[in-house]
Amino acid sequence: RQGSELVGWAMGRWTYEGIDLNHNFADLNTELWDAEDNDLVPHKFPNHYIPIPEYYTFANATVAPETRAVIAWMQRYPFVLSANLHGGELVVTYPFDMTRTYWKAQELTPTPDDGVFRWLATVYATANLAMASGERRRCHYDDFTRFGNIINGANWHTVAGSMNDFSYLHTNCFEITVELSCDKFPHASELPEEWENNRESLLLFMEQVHRGIKGVVRDSDTEQGIPNAIISVDGINHDVRT
Secondary structure: OOOOOOOOOOOOOEOOOOOEHHHOOOOOHHHHHHHHHOOOOOOOOOOOOOOOOHHHHOOOOOOOHHHHHHHHHHHHOOOOEEEEEEOOEEEEEEOOOOOOOOOOOOOOOOOOOHHHHHHHHHHHHHHOHHHHOOOOOOOOOOOHHHHOOEEEHHHHOOOOOOHHHHHHHHOOOEEEEEEEEOOOOOOHHHHHHHHHHHHHHHHHHHHHHHOOOOOOOEOOOOOOEOOOOEEEEOOEEEEEEO
16 A cells, blocks of 8 residues: 555565564574584484474464464475565575574575575576566665575575475475565556566476486385385485485
8 A cells, every 4th residue: 555665675574463474484404403513414313304393383382374384285295396486676595594603694504405406596587587687787785696696595694494494404395585576566567577577487497396306216026106215315415205
């Protein structure tokens, strides 16, 4: 109602209960990094499918019903690729979103699958008409064009409990964040242009689900598929499961 020119970045960010859904997922990063610092990974603490901490499951925990519903959805379906769409900037961010040095507001904090995440972010950014435009101007203060319009989330600003980090650490899903417009609240008349800016990016991003190794892990005697078989790749300290 106020119009896109009169609202700040915080408008519409919190739910009626005052919860910021963007920071509402369980912080699994801290538990993983503490375990790594104590040489517990992976023989005593997993490097993937990290369980949700008990405190987060309590009825009185500050967890929005929307967040609980999304987590249940993620646990029910074995997603492997995802993107969440934000507004207010023109950049694609990738995990980790939380800095490993807890007191730093910005710090490059890559995942063990950094190459894959950088590729996924680049695929989206290079096909996005607004990001790739030669007439592109910076939205606010940050000039993301010099980074190819992608950035490690933690190297931009730290976020504890983000959906990207949770997806990566709790499920098999690789998720990025797309900041798809300088204007967080575009006018209705501008939506067709926003759609054209992002249409090819969305299609190309979805096509990346066909990259990588696919197959079925089978029992050599019965030929039956084996659920929850752990797949490890040399040199990547993050396993996945069938």
